[in-house]
Amino acid sequence: xxxxxxxxxxxxxxxxxxxxxxxxxxxxxxxxxxxxxxxxxxxxxxxxxxxxxxxxxxxxxxxxxxxxxxxxxxxxxxxxxxxxxxxxxxxxxxxxxxxxxxxxxxxxxxxxxxxxxxxxxxxxxxxxxxxxxxxxxxxxxxxxxxxxxxxxxxxxxxxxxxxxxxxxxxxxxxxxxxxxxxxxxxxxxxxxxxxxxxxxxxxxxxxxxxxxxxxxxxxxxxxxxxxxxxxxxxxxxxxxxx
Amino acid sequence: xxxxxxxxxxxxxxxxxxxxxxxxxxxxxxxxxxxxxxxxxxxxxxxxxxxxxxxxxxxxxxxxxxxxxxxxxxxxxxxxxxxxxxxxxxxxxxxxxxxxxxxxxxxxxxxxxxxxxxxxxxxxxxxxxxxxxxxxxxxxxxxxxxxxxxxxxxxxxxxxxxxxxxxxxxxxxxxxxxxxxxxxxxxxxxxxxxxxxxxxxxxxxxxxxxxxxxxxxxxxxxxxxxxxxxxxxxxxxxxxxxxxxxxxxxxxxxxxxxxxxxxxxxxxxxxxxxxxxxxxxxxxxxxxxxxxxxxxxxxxxxxxxxxxxxxxxxxxxxxxxxxxxxxxxxxxxxxxxxxxxxxxxxxxxxxxxxxxxxxxxxxxxxxxxxxxxxxxxxxxxxxxxxxxxxxxxxxxxxxxxxxxxxxxxxxxxxxxxxxxxxxxxxxxxxxxxxxxxxxxxxxxxxxxxxxxxxxxxxxxxxxxxxxxxxxxxxxxxxxxxxxxxxxxxxxxxxxxxxxxxxxxxxxxxxxxxxxxxxxxxxxx
Numbered sequence: 001x002x003x004x005x006x007x008x009x010x011x012x013x014x015x016x017x018x019x020x021x022x023x024x025x026x027x028x029x030x031x032x033x034x035x036x037x038x039x040x041x042x043x044x045x046x047x048x049x050x051x052x053x054x055x056x057x058x059x060x061x062x063x064x065x066x067x068x069x070x071x072x073x074x075x076x077x078x079x080x081x082x083x084x085x086x087x088x089x090x091x092x093x094x095x096x097x098x099x100x101x102x103x104x105x106x107x108x109x110x111x112x113x114x115x116x117x118x119x120x121x122x123x124x125x126x127x128x129x130x131x132x133x134x135x136x137x138x139x140x141x142x143x144x145x146x147x148x149x150x151x152x153x154x155x156x157x158x159x160x161x162x163x164x165x166x167x168x169x170x171x172x173x174x175x176x177x178x179x180x181x182x183x184x185x186x187x188x189x190x191x192x193x194x195x196x197x198x199x200x201x202x203x204x205x206x207x208x209x210x211x212x213x214x215x216x217x218x219x220x221x222x223x224x225x226x227x228x229x230x231x232x233x234x235x236x237x238x239x240x241x242x
Numbered sequence: 243x244x245x246x247x248x249x250x251x252x253x254x255x256x257x258x259x260x261x262x263x264x265x266x267x268x269x270x271x272x273x274x275x276x277x278x279x280x281x282x283x284x285x286x287x288x289x290x291x292x293x294x295x296x297x298x299x300x301x302x303x304x305x306x307x308x309x310x311x312x313x314x315x316x317x318x319x320x321x322x323x324x325x326x327x328x329x330x331x332x333x334x335x336x337x338x339x340x341x342x343x344x345x346x347x348x349x350x351x352x353x354x355x356x357x358x359x360x361x362x363x364x365x366x367x368x369x370x371x372x373x374x375x376x377x378x379x380x381x382x383x384x385x386x387x388x389x390x391x392x393x394x395x396x397x398x399x400x401x402x403x404x405x406x407x408x409x410x411x412x413x414x415x416x417x418x419x420x421x422x423x424x425x426x427x428x429x430x431x432x433x434x435x436x437x438x439x440x441x442x443x444x445x446x447x448x449x450x451x452x453x454x455x456x457x458x459x460x461x462x463x464x465x466x467x468x469x470x471x472x473x474x475x476x477x478x479x480x481x482x483x484x485x486x487x488x489x490x491x492x493x494x495x496x497x498x499x500x501x502x503x504x505x506x507x508x509x510x511x512x513x514x515x516x517x518x519x520x521x522x523x524x525x526x527x528x529x530x531x532x533x534x535x536x537x538x539x540x541x542x543x544x545x546x547x548x549x550x551x552x553x554x555x556x557x558x559x560x561x562x563x564x565x566x567x568x569x570x571x572x573x574x575x576x577x578x579x580x581x582x583x584x585x586x587x588x589x590x591x592x593x594x595x596x597x598x599x600x601x602x603x604x605x606x607x608x609x610x611x612x613x614x615x616x617x618x619x620x621x622x623x624x625x626x627x628x629x630x631x632x633x634x635x636x637x638x639x640x641x642x643x644x645x646x647x648x649x650x651x652x653x654x655x656x657x658x659x660x661x662x663x664x665x666x667x668x669x670x671x672x673x674x675x676x677x678x679x680x681x682x683x684x685x686x687x688x689x690x691x692x693x694x695x696x697x698x699x700x701x702x703x704x705x706x707x708x709x710x711x712x713x714x715x716x717x718x719x720x721x722x723x724x725x726x727x728x729x730x731x732x733x734x735x736x737x738x739x740x741x742x743x744x745x746x747x748x749x750x751x752x753x754x755x756x757x758x759x760x761x762x763x764x765x766x
Contacts, residue, residue: 019546020627025553025576032563063542065665089545090538111548114556 010034011056011125011151012164016046016072017087018064022110026059026087029114035121043067047075051192054168056151057124058084059117062099070102077103080189083124087112125149130175132239139174141239142225143217146174155216165190166209169202173226178238180229206234247488257299261307264291269314276319285315285340292344296351304348312341367495370398374503378510388419388507395503396421399496401483402464406507408471408479415479434466435491437501446501448491463487469504473512481507536704539719543587547580554580579624586654590724593651594703597727604645604731608755611635611642611674611683618653625658628666629687634673642681642752648728649752655721656685656748664689669743676754680734683750686741700738700748701726725750 013035017023020041027037038053040046042064050058050072058076062069073084086099089110096107105127106120126137129148133139137148145154146167153160153170162170168190173181183202187195195201206226213222227235268291275284288311296304313326316337321329328334373394381387392404403422407415435448448467469481481504485492492500554573557565596602612635619631642649653672660670669688674681692700696707704719725748729736734752741747 019550021550021576021580021624022546022553025550025557025573028569028573029553029557029560032557032560032565032569087549089542089549110545111552114553114560 010036011148012036012038012053013121014038014040014046014049014053014055014058016040016043016059016064016069017061018042019061022061026114026117033118041065043069043071046072050076051194054080054164054190054192055082056128056148057121058082059121060084060086060104062086062088062090062095070099073099073102073104079193081128083128085117085120085124087117122149128175129171132175132177139171141174141177141236143219143221144170144174144213144225146171155213155222156219158216160212160216162209162212165201165205166212169205170209173234173236177236180233180235182233184233186233253299257295257303258306260298261291261295261303261310264294265307265310265314267291268311269318272315272319283336285311285319285336286343288312288315288340289343289347292348293351296348297355300355301349301352304352305345308341308344308348311344312337315340363493363495366398367499370394370499371502371506373398375506378506381510384511384514385418387510391503391507392419392421395481395483395499399483399492399499400489401485401492401496403484405482406471406479407482408511409477434468437467437469437497439501445494446497448497467492467500469500471504471508471511473508478508478511480504532704535706536719539704539706540587540591544584547584547587550580551577551584582621583625586658589651590655590720593724593728594720597724597731598703602727602731604648604728604733606643606645606732608641609644609646609649611639611681614646614649615653615672618650618657622654622657622661626661626670629661629664630667630669631657632669632671632673634671636674639674639676639681641755643755644732644734644752645728648732652725652728652750653683653685655725656750659721660685660687660689660746663687664745668745671743680751680753683752684747685750686743686747687745688741688743689745691740691745692738694740697738697740701736722748 010033013030015023015027015030015037017026017039018041023039023041027039030037038049038055040049043066046058046060046064046069049055058072060069060072069086069088073086076082076084083106084104086096086104086107087110088095088099088107099107105124108117108120122137125148126133126135129137129139129146132141133148139146139148143156145157146152147154148171151167153162153167169186172186172189183199184196186202187198190205191198191201206228210223210226213225214220216222225237227237229235265288268287272284272287275281275287288308291311292304292307295307316326316328317324320333320337328337374391377387377390377394388406388408392406395401396404403420405417405420405422407417409415433450433452436451437446438449439446463486464484465487467483467485469483470477471479471481481500483492483500491497554576557563557573558570593602615633615635619626619633657670657672664670664687671684671686673684673686675684676682692707696705699705700707701722702719703723705723706719726736729750729752732752734750736751737749739747739749
């Protein structure tokens with residue numbers, strides 16, 4: 001790893017691009033900006049990476065050697081609302097419209113400037129944090145703060161180390177304050193369709209999450225942050241108005 | 243003398259002879275009937291002669307026979323004999339009845355004859371029209387068929403010459419068919435008849451037209467008849483027919499044949515025009531589709547390296563980033579490499595347009611293949627990454643006569659093409675063999691290959707091998723077209739085939755450099 005930043009710190013980006021030179025240069029730039037980057041050269045590899053890494057953002061070239069890149073959009077949208085940005089040399093309106101209709105979030109035409117790409121990635125991350133997030137992409141709920149751009153969770157101002165699955169579980173719950181999130185929905189969004197019915201993953205993850213949050217907050221205010229709805233799922237306490 | 247006039251006179255004489263003959267025969271019959279047999283009044287036997295004459299030669303002959311019979315009977319058999327005086331007033335009645343009956347029978351018989359004749363003429367007209375429409379339906383070119391139509395009309399109608407002239411863009415008529423053969427086509431005569439056609443059922447009529455100032459020409463005694471050929475309200479030309487003045491106006495059947503033929507020619511011309519327009523539109527559509535396909539693939543191929551360049555430049559120029567020297571160098575290398583790649587794309591496109599314009603001139607010189615190939619392989623290094631490249635260039639291969647710049651482009655395109663379409667891990671082989679006055683350079687791979695049906699089209703401009711649905715293979719369809727253009731400019735040949743490695747093999751045959759030149763160069 002050539003980056004001076006901690007590669008595990010930032011949000012994970014899945015970069016799907018068949019041209020090795022473009023993949024290498026865009027990947028290098030993203031890593032230098034603190035993102036974790038997972039690279040794929042075709043649709044099959046992209047879907048494998050999606051299952052393993054559950055990235056926070058997907059950058060997707062449409063002209064891939066094995067299949068049309070839109071297949072990746074369709075697959076991801078069956079499971080999660082992860083932001084997908086299309087990077088394509090095809091500039092026609094019809095192509096853009098089709099990609100957006102299938103569920104892509106944004107469209108960047110090659111050759112793009114890196115500053116523009118970064119701005120669009122940040123905007124996508126902010127949007128994915130849900131309506132509860134502020135303009136900086138930070139969701140606050142009591143003493144808990146989730147910064148989706150920096151990919152950091154803080155409790156009372158102090159960073160808490162979470163695994164990617166714990167981070168995503170918390171992100172999904174925080175995005176829907178006061179509302180019920182079923183276990184099935186959490187499973188699909190955090191682990192993927194293949195884990196349908198494996199509810200024990202959710203129990204373990206949520207209990208780990210509660211422990212870490214409680215540990216970081218000696219005041220005890222976070223003990224009842226995540227409420228269990230028996231047999232159905234979880235609900236995060238609605239933040240008190242400030 | 244005119245043949246037609248002779249024929250008409252002969253017909254008149256014949257009809258008179260037949261009428262007279264039949265009257266004499268009937269007179270003999272009456273003599274026998276009234277004499278030995280004792281029939282009191284056998285005058286009605288003259289009706290036989292009336293019928294024969296009317297059937298054979300029409301109303302006039304019938305009436306003639308009736309009057310002749312009346313007179314003969316009066317003269318030969320009515321008392322007092324051998325005078326035209328009638329003694330017994332009762333005989334008057336017989337005679338008048340004979341005359342009236344004769345005229346009526348003659349009229350009826352003649353009408354019957356006219357109907358039969360009309361049926362024959364209609365059948366003839368229908369056959370002629372059928373021939374005209376069949377000639378048009380089976381036409382391959384309009385000009386050939388017009389001569390055939392003119393010949394049909396001449397054969398079936400009472401005309402002495404037929405010709406067809408067509409106008410193009412309101413210009414003067416150009417004669418495209420003429421039954422007059424080598425004779426010069428009659429110039430527009432001062433006076434001719436034009437068929438004026440009426441809407442609906444009203445029969446068309448011939449109208450004489452006088453053109454002042456046009457010199458009088460054409461054979462004396464002949465009158466030109468003109469039927470305008472039109473379609474969709476536009477005049478396309480004329481069907482001309484030359485006819486004997488003494489024969490009078492063309493009859494109904496002839497007029498109908500001329501008018502219907504002109505209509506059919508007009509419709510066929512209109513069809514041809516519409517087909518031509520449809521063809522032109524189709525060609526325009528296809529060339530539009532080709533252009534947009536080219537623009538699409540060229541823009542893809544140009545934008546991809548530009549994306550890399552902008553990403554690398556973005557990394558180097560970002561003031562917020564702490565970049566290591568290694569990262570900076572890697573990005574700068576990428577910019578350099580992709581700029582070179584772009585340059586090759588642009589060169590290919592320019593070469594293609596020079597090949598198209600025929601503006602390609604090869605500077606041929608003896609070249610050693612390995613000296614050409616080695617720098618290319620070195621330059622392409624990154625693009626070939628992940629593929630095993632085997633090179634078989636035996637020392638014994640003689641130098642080829644080629645243009646160094648062209649040959650470089652040919653080999654680069656072949657290797658890039660192979661690298662582009664074969665998956666990582668596949669083998670690419672570059673091999674040279676000599677024989678038969680030429681050196682064969684083969685670039686082949688173990689990739690997915692090309693369907694046999696696509697092989698012959700591989701070197702066509704903008705041709706892309708059809709891929710499975712949903713797959714997209716970027717490419718302009720320019721690289722291999724340039725390979726062929728440049729190779730042929732160096733007097734070489736290029737061909738594609740299935741490789742024994744499993745993928746595509748492309749053979750480039752180049753002439754061996756003449757030994758004298760090679761030796762002289764080696765010595766110098």
